[in-house]
Amino acid sequence: MQWETVIGLEIHCQLATESKIFSGASTAFGAEPNTQACAVDLALPGTLPVFNEKALEMAVKFGLAIDAEIGKKSVFDRKNYFYPDLPKGYQTSQLAHPIVGPGHVDIQLDDGTTKRIGVTRAHLEEDAGKSLHEDFHGMSGIDLNRAGTPLIEIVSEPDIRSAKEAVAYAKKIHAIVTALGISDGDMSQGSFRCDVNVSIRPKGQDEFGTRTETKNLNSFKFMEDAIKLEVERQIDVLEDGGTIVQETRLYNGDTKVARSMRSKEEANDYRYFPCPDLLPVMIDDDYIDAIRATLPELPDARLARFKEQYGLSDYDAGILAAYGSMASYFETAVDACGDAKLAANWLLGEVSKYLNTAGIEIDASPVSAEALGGLLVRIKDNTISGNIAKKVFDAMWNGEGSADEVIEAKGLKQVTDSGAIEAIVDQVIAGATPQVEQYKAAEPDKRGKMLGFFMGQVMKASGGKANPGQVNQILKKKLDALCD
Amino acid sequence: MHTQTLAELSLGLANGDFSSQELTQTYLTRIEQLDGQYNSFITVTAEQALAQATAADARRAAGDATALTGIPIAHKDIFCTQGVRTSCGSRMLDNFIAPYDATVIEKFNAAGAVSLGKTNMDEFAMGSSNESSFYGAVKNPWNPDCVPGGSSGGSAAVIAARLAPGATGTDTGGSIRQPAALCGITGIKPTYGRVSRYGMIAYASSLDQGGPMAQTAEDCALLLNCMAGFDPKDSTSIDRTVPDYSASLNDSLDGLKIGLPKEYFSDAVDSRIASAVQAAIKELEALGATVKEISLPNTELCIPSYYVLAPAEASSNLSRFDGVRYGYRCDNPADLEDLYKRSRGEGFGAEVKRRIMIGAYALSAGYYDAYYLKAQKIRRLIKQDFVAALNDVDLILGPTTPHPAFKIGEKNADPVSMYLEDIFTLSVNLAGLPGLSMPVGFADGLPVGLQLIGNYWDEARLLNVAHRYQQATDWHQQAPKGI
Numbered sequence: 001m002q003w004e005t006v007i008g009l010e011i012h013c014q015l016a017t018e019s020k021i022f023s024g025a026s027t028a029f030g031a032e033p034n035t036q037a038c039a040v041d042l043a044l045p046g047t048l049p050v051f052n053e054k055a056l057e058m059a060v061k062f063g064l065a066i067d068a069e070i071g072k073k074s075v076f077d078r079k080n081y082f083y084p085d086l087p088k089g090y091q092t093s094q095l096a097h098p099i100v101g102p103g104h105v106d107i108q109l110d111d112g113t114t115k116r117i118g119v120t121r122a123h124l125e126e127d128a129g130k131s132l133h134e135d136f137h138g139m140s141g142i143d144l145n146r147a148g149t150p151l152i153e154i155v156s157e158p159d160i161r162s163a164k165e166a167v168a169y170a171k172k173i174h175a176i177v178t179a180l181g182i183s184d185g186d187m188s189q190g191s192f193r194c195d196v197n198v199s200i201r202p203k204g205q206d207e208f209g210t211r212t213e214t215k216n217l218n219s220f221k222f223m224e225d226a227i228k229l230e231v232e233r234q235i236d237v238l239e240d241g242g243t244i245v246q247e248t249r250l251y252n253g254d255t256k257v258a259r260s261m262r263s264k265e266e267a268n269d270y271r272y273f274p275c276p277d278l279l280p281v282m283i284d285d286d287y288i289d290a291i292r293a294t295l296p297e298l299p300d301a302r303l304a305r306f307k308e309q310y311g312l313s314d315y316d317a318g319i320l321a322a323y324g325s326m327a328s329y330f331e332t333a334v335d336a337c338g339d340a341k342l343a344a345n346w347l348l349g350e351v352s353k354y355l356n357t358a359g360i361e362i363d364a365s366p367v368s369a370e371a372l373g374g375l376l377v378r379i380k381d382n383t384i385s386g387n388i389a390k391k392v393f394d395a396m397w398n399g400e401g402s403a404d405e406v407i408e409a410k411g412l413k414q415v416t417d418s419g420a421i422e423a424i425v426d427q428v429i430a431g432a433t434p435q436v437e438q439y440k441a442a443e444p445d446k447r448g449k450m451l452g453f454f455m456g457q458v459m460k461a462s463g464g465k466a467n468p469g470q471v472n473q474i475l476k477k478k479l480d481a482l483c484d
Numbered sequence: 485m486h487t488q489t490l491a492e493l494s495l496g497l498a499n500g501d502f503s504s505q506e507l508t509q510t511y512l513t514r515i516e517q518l519d520g521q522y523n524s525f526i527t528v529t530a531e532q533a534l535a536q537a538t539a540a541d542a543r544r545a546a547g548d549a550t551a552l553t554g555i556p557i558a559h560k561d562i563f564c565t566q567g568v569r570t571s572c573g574s575r576m577l578d579n580f581i582a583p584y585d586a587t588v589i590e591k592f593n594a595a596g597a598v599s600l601g602k603t604n605m606d607e608f609a610m611g612s613s614n615e616s617s618f619y620g621a622v623k624n625p626w627n628p629d630c631v632p633g634g635s636s637g638g639s640a641a642v643i644a645a646r647l648a649p650g651a652t653g654t655d656t657g658g659s660i661r662q663p664a665a666l667c668g669i670t671g672i673k674p675t676y677g678r679v680s681r682y683g684m685i686a687y688a689s690s691l692d693q694g695g696p697m698a699q700t701a702e703d704c705a706l707l708l709n710c711m712a713g714f715d716p717k718d719s720t721s722i723d724r725t726v727p728d729y730s731a732s733l734n735d736s737l738d739g740l741k742i743g744l745p746k747e748y749f750s751d752a753v754d755s756r757i758a759s760a761v762q763a764a765i766k767e768l769e770a771l772g773a774t775v776k777e778i779s780l781p782n783t784e785l786c787i788p789s790y791y792v793l794a795p796a797e798a799s800s801n802l803s804r805f806d807g808v809r810y811g812y813r814c815d816n817p818a819d820l821e822d823l824y825k826r827s828r829g830e831g832f833g834a835e836v837k838r839r840i841m842i843g844a845y846a847l848s849a850g851y852y853d854a855y856y857l858k859a860q861k862i863r864r865l866i867k868q869d870f871v872a873a874l875n876d877v878d879l880i881l882g883p884t885t886p887h888p889a890f891k892i893g894e895k896n897a898d899p900v901s902m903y904l905e906d907i908f909t910l911s912v913n914l915a916g917l918p919g920l921s922m923p924v925g926f927a928d929g930l931p932v933g934l935q936l937i938g939n940y941w942d943e944a945r946l947l948n949v950a951h952r953y954q955q956a957t958d959w960h961q962q963a964p965k966g967i
Contacts, residue, residue, distance in 0.1 A: 039584055044582075044810070045686075046681075046686070048717060048719065048720075050719050088803060271852075273847050279720065
């Protein structure tokens with residue numbers, strides 16, 4: 001049987017506010033346990049929440065970025081359940097009246113087409129603390145530093161049909177929240193966590209199959225693997241005549257194994273009701289318009305502009321425009337060297353290679369965009385060749401200075417003195433009699449290919465410094481003269 | 485000294501008739517000698533009180549005294565007090581030393597008031613008799629066999645027994661007004677949002693409101709001047725100017741229009757209470773007020789509505805008492821579930837558990853619409869009744885309770901009959917209006933309370949009417965035998 005996969009995503013995205021959503025405690029990551037939890041975060045008796053307006057502003061920005069309806073009246077509800085890292089015994093969230101209503105994002109598919117994915121809603125809520133199960137001799141430790149950190153939970157429609165689409169969607173949301181500056185998007189620190197709802201159905205069937213939810217996938221790779229694994233599992237179960245149980249599953253990215261966490265029957269009745277300690281949040285058009293005016297250029301608009309302004313391919317523009325940090329690095333380098341194609345090739349080639357090897361992001365690159373631009377200028381003005389430029393880049397990466405400093409220090413300046421080049425060419429021709437004879441014997445239209453050998457010899461003899469264009473020209477002239 | 489009102493004591497301090505240290509010592513001595521009979525305090529902070537009194541005397545000498553500087557008062561043990569046990573009348577918080585002061589406590593500290601200690605109360609403010617306290621029942625100073633009312637029964641008994649000239653209380657469904665009525669004192673529940681709830685341990689957040697309790701309306705005005713005001717730490721407190729409640733106490737009552745809801749004057753009210761209230765109405769008419777009958781047609785619905793909404797909120801508010809971070813924890817929990825079940829099972833008393841279960845049930849999937857949502861709709865109807873009535877009259881008057889103080893233990897077997905005692909007070913919380921109870925007579929030696937209900941933010945008018953009445957009568961000056 002042909003199966004169709006149906007996927008919906010819930011993304012928990014930490015908002016980059018300085019203080020928590022309902023208290024004045026800091027949200028900074030990595031402090032000693034429980035040093036960033038105030039009386040409100042500890043849920044001491046008598047404490048009350050006060051809503052952080054910065055979180056509202058950020059949520060509205062997100063809503064506007066996905067072309068969503070903004071809730072003019074949003075209401076905080078209590079989601080009641082007991083857990084040691086949930087100090088109040090309830091999570092303050094939004095149920096019936098979320099701040100962000102229906103919206104959508106577009107993802108680019110491999111075949112070059114675009115697919116629209118619906119976003120059902122996005123609501124504000126507070127994060128829980130962390131339970132620590134190691135080092136406590138059979139007991140558990142609780143760290144409430146994270147308790148009360150603002151989140152938006154972004155819920156997609158079940159519009160996604162493959163693990164690849166799911167990743168493309170998650171990456172797009174990730175690109176939007178980072179472009180807006182409302183989240184650091186750091187998945188390793190839990191700032192951006194994905195839960196995936198997966199079901200399958202026979203191709204052509206309208207109604208959905210029973211879904212499972214796999215929680216807290218903290219990398220795009222894990223997400224893709226977990227979805228593929230779950231789809232395979234569901235197909236196996238159904239094709240063996242079994243039924244899918246609605247349940248919550250946990251995926252371990254290191255062992256690549258998923259297990260059932262709890263079934264629907266074991267699920268909590270959260271007893272949601274409006275939080276009586278918080279008033280409904282009322283906003284008007286003026287507030288929304290003022291926020292709209294502060295929106296930066298978003299990934300989709302930037303993609304279109306990169307293609308238009310710089311003549312980049314869909315693929316190149318897709319990578320360079322997706323993230324603000326990469327995009328601004330690219331544009332700074334273009335400004336410095338005046339050649340978008342060259343800058344794009346270098347960013348997608350050499351620079352990406354070094355970043356990947358080092359396992360760092362573009363903003364952590366030891367070679368700044370201006371410095372890269374400085375290097376590209378020297379390629380453009382023929383000071384160095386592309387090959388030498390790679391050596392120079394390596395030195396720059398290792399902190400040996402600017403392009404000009406490295407070229408100067410290593411004496412890598414290209415030889416453009418035609419007299420000097422002619423001398424080397426003469427020397428090579430004199431020492432390669434057999435190849436010269438072959439060249440002379442060859443049909444004129446085959447000679448071009450044979451030129452490569454002489455090119456290599458000349459470049460080698462010049463230590464790579466001879467200007468390749470000039471070498472080519474002089475070689476051709478001299479060899480052809482021998483054939484006459 | 486202890487027979488004087490708070491206002492008189494304030495004047496005495498200002499005139500230098502006595503020092504705060506003398507005054508404070510007088511009350512501490514009375515508490516030590518007499519409170520064994522009443523059980524009205526959970527914690528007495530004698531040492532701290534004397535230190536505050538010394539500081540208050542120094543402040544007065546420096547010319548920086550307020551009306552409350554050096555005045556000893558008692559706080560309901562629901563307000564968090566830094567460094568002092570804040571038990572909320574529960575075993576659950578018997579070991580809880582609050583690490584911060586409630587906003588109300590901060591305000592009294594800033595005014596230089598002296599805190600004598602923390603008063604007994606129904607556990608987590610759930611009760612109308614003060615019998616649900618982990619620290620035992622409070623005895624009514626007018627008759628030790630009777631309850632003082634609840635949940636602020638400790639504070640009411642403290643005033644009636646003259647163990648302090650003023651006290652704080654909180655009122656979720658009548659918890660200031662009903663014990664004030666049963667103990668023959670004056671107490672006011674302000675408009676919802678008038679007094680900060682920060683640091684006041686929540687029972688039902690949308691109904692809870694702190695307020696003062698004292699012998700007279702004049703004393704309540706002095707205390708409310710200090711307690712009221714916007715607090716950025718409480719999102720439900722309202723940013724609105726606080727008038728000087730003392731300034732309008734003597735305003736004339738000429739032309740005052742009082743509404744008498746027919747639902748509050750039914751046969752269900754004890755006849756001795758009904759006649760005391762009728763006499764008070766005559767007195768107010770003599771002072772210039774006119775009365776007319778009005779109707780609050782949804783009065784009866786306030787009990788079912790309240791007993792869904794308040795427990796629903798409570799079931800969530802009390803979830804934080806889980807034995808994990810503070811408060812009572814059971815011995816040797818086997819696992820997490822055991823920790824929760826036994827800590828909460830052993831830490832909470834019967835009435836609290838009853839309300840948590842009612843509330844959790846009302847919020848459950850499948851029951852939410854039938855209970856919680858329905859109760860909210862009724863709440864809106866009740867509020868509309870009041871708003872319509874108060875378009876026509878300046879304030880509403882009736883008995884505070886249908887019966888005088890009942891015997892300790894009398895209603896324990898039948899919680900619903902106890903809930904019915906709150907029929908005249910509950911609806912005021914549901915509507916968020918201010919309500920005041922003052923003594924207007926006796927029913928065979930037990931005090932009778934009259935309730936005045938005002939429009940939103942009209943606390944000044946309630947205090948004014950009560951004060952003018954108290955200028956013309958002496959019910960508020962009556963004290964139990966031997967006091």
